[in-house]
Amino acid sequence: MHIKRFDRSFTRRRFLQGVGGAGALSTGVLTPLWSVLAADGDGSRAYPDHLLSLESYTRGAISDGDTIDANNVEHVKALLDPIRYEQIATMGRRLQTRKATTALEELSPMEYLQATLAHQGQARFDELGNVRAPDGGPWIGGNPFPDPKNAIEVFAGHTLSWGRHDASLYAAREFDVGRDGEVKYRYENVWAEYAPVGRLVLEPQPALPDATDLLRYQSVIFTAPNDFKGTSFLNIWPYDQNQFPDLKGYIPAFKRIRTFPTNQRFEPLIPGSSLYLSDAWAAGDPFLTWGDYQIVHRGPALAALAGNWNAEHDNWEHGTHGGKAEARWWDMSVELVPEAIVVEARPVAYPRAPISKKAVWFDARTLLPFVMVSYDRQGKVFRSFDGAYSRYATENRKVMDGAHPYWSWTHLHAHNIQTNEITRIEQVAKVRGGHKMLVNDEAVYNRYLTTTALRRFGN
């Protein structure tokens, strides 16, 4: 029986709550989302049917398994950010649809979910705006605000733990695509993250005793091509999110470690790239160096949250399509997310940033970002960053993160819509130089996150 009270109008009205400062945010439509997730491990009971199925949402126009392209994108325009819509409508991008993933355990690492549940309600902001545990120490792991009431809670939780693992080494291949759709530059790198606080797997927990004033070690080390092999940058993030990370770098031409100022985070690290440090995980800067956080939209969206690991390829490499060389876009599977929270923020500590604001789409169930759109100083749409995630498990093949299947990002686009230059990056099993994906491995720190490591890779 159709219950009129919970029709699409009701949903729209419900999604206006918390938007633009209109009251406190309360996720879920039919019932508070977090309580459903905590009870069921699945948020379906919080949403009406038309938010749980793409076929239902589009009234049969698009079904799971269909491809979204220029011919049918109008049916899902409201589910897309403006840049992805433009990419599909005019630039040959296609999205493969799949059945919506509802089990929470497929949408985040298990330990992160368990800690989120175990630590719910314990987080608070201190007088500087940093997230603190009940004892005043750094946050103890998991998402501190799984039931967010405002925009900054959404952002803070994600910034504290990008990859949701204690230690990660992502082996990655980057392709920078020019206006003509041809790949102009190819790079291989490893991207390392290591958490000194909020540790859930590695010992000691929840923090390294002598590093409680730090949030994160992060580095990127290029392993190819030859002229950038050994180029590396090491960010050491203070826990205080008002402070910039320390930035060290090794440029092979210099043959030595250099100290770099770190407030210039809005430019590519390498030629041809459309990716900035600030783009990382849509939260590449300390969250208190941004401000004017506000929720600007709530509603269903299309996101690549699962089924994006290419287990068929030995090195997990993904297919592409579009452009003359069929190399402009990654092949990507998307699904209906019943509720996305779109948060806008402004770069208040970066008065010379080339962007005026960014808008980030979060899945309300996991508070995981899947799209970011930034705007230039004139307010025009400038760049986008859209990523895909997956649990690395199929019927025939699995990658474990310890006791559970590995969950992580799989591939992403960074697109400068004003120049039409696109950077594609994918996570692979290994890149040149013997570097293989690692997760929750203590060795990540010593091998990839010290100045000694940078010097060693710099040759």
Add this chain to the structure above:
Amino acid sequence: MTKRTIALCGAALLTLQQAASVSAVEIDIQGFIRAELAPKLTSDENPFNQNSNLFNGRLANRDSSLLGGAADTVIRGVPDGSGDANNWHNYFAMRTEIDFNAYFNDKWTGYAKVRGMYQPDTYDSFGDPNFYEVPFFNGNSSGSRLELAGSDYMLDLPAFYLDYADGPLWLRIGNQQIAWGESLFFRVLDVPNGLDLRRHLILDLVAEEFADERVSAPGIRGSVRAGNWEFEAFAQMFNPSIIPNENTPYNLIPSQFVVQQEQGFNEVKDDINFGARIQGQFGDLGMQFIAVRRTNPDGVFRWTTSNVNGDLPGIPGSGLALQATPFEVGNQGVLSAEEWFTYAGITRLDGVQALNRAIGEFPASALLGAFEVGDSFELASQELDLFFQLSGGLRGHIERRYREEDIFGVGANYILSAEPGSFLDQLVVRGEVTFTPDKTFTSPDLAQDFLVEDEWAGSLVLEKYHRFSNDFPATFMVLQYLYKSESDLAGRHLSGFGGSINNGPTGEDNFQAVAFAVQQAFPNLVWRVDLSVLYDLNGGSLIQPNVRWKPNNDYTVEVFANIITSDGGNNDIFEPLEWADELGIRLTWQF
């Protein structure tokens, strides 16, 4: 290769074999081929070469009348009659570098770089230029241990080592460069390795900070981290700095002089340099302390016997005496006192006292009637002209020796915080200071006893990325100041500065220079423009604009210029290079 090198490389290979035996080895090969060209921007030629000597075709007055001789004139010619140099370029070479990365297991990795250089003989010089052969290693032909060289090619392994990493411990075993310090142009803390100046002198891109010039050598380097501190130490075999050969494009020593390098090198070739560094990071403040005991790779120079038995024309048997002096008869030598003093000034030597030392410290000189002249410039001039008239030209012989020294240094950098977006915000302030007690310098009179003095060197660096425009990436700017108490950037003692054709050196109290560099990348970093300026406060400068274009993955094009100026006076570091204005062009294809 010495036994010690063989032993070190053998140990590395044995370890490599053991590492490889327990795990599959993954090898990654990448590299590039590059054409490097430096067309001249003026018609000036290198004055230190035979066929571009400043006195070629120029009337020089000689006068030995006070000593019973006569006044005459002489016009110097290129000894082989080939005529003056007329080059359109200073440098043309093809380079390839191939990198081999080997992954054995999580603890052991290996790296080798093969560098090949071929420099065709398109340079108009006196005879066939010998671009690369240096009398140090491998049958007196190579500049470093893992190198094969011929007159127009060199093939070497600037890197050939194993890395071992286990937790906070890191070891690097094998042939390697060690680069310390962070100053541009100035090598204050960058003391472990000498420089190889054979290829493009120091006129490569300034931003590369001597990366291609730093001489690698076999050694063991390791570090261990503890909290905020990192302790690093190395032991590395000695390798001299390599100076360009005579009559090559960037030759730095007047070719009227023969440099004897073998004996001095043989005495120290087995020396080991040691160094230690402690680095700590405390918030925005970084500190480092170094101590190095090294055989100074730059070496020091002094007169030595020519060992050439050639008679003065018309004086049979005089060659027996002459061979025990620093001179030989030859038309590649100096022909007039004017030439002697001119070149003494350019090379920062004391022409009068150098004559005295060549006579007083080599008793055989007296057998030829030579005598010391005290401080008399006039008498020195007369005596020199007399011998040049008698000989038809005298070629001087100097030898290169190497002395040990201890260097103690401290460096600090601090990142300022200010109003976001203001110029002071994120300004990096960096200072480096070294003290070298009893450092040995070449004496400007080329005496057997070298100068020994304490030297201080320091640099202050301000470094800033600043975004001036919303449309362009941040501009990188660096401003540096350098102070040295006893010698210039090339290590020449300041007491030899200020000499000329008319007078001996007046000396300088200290050396000071300022450097400024700016780098502006264009959006997407496909284009980048640089400007680097080094200014000697005594009135000389090197100005290097550069444009870099990387249109795609495979190709890179770099075009830069080296503009060198001097206000004369033989008291700045650039006057001897003022002739070298040039374009630099690099076309690189990588694979």
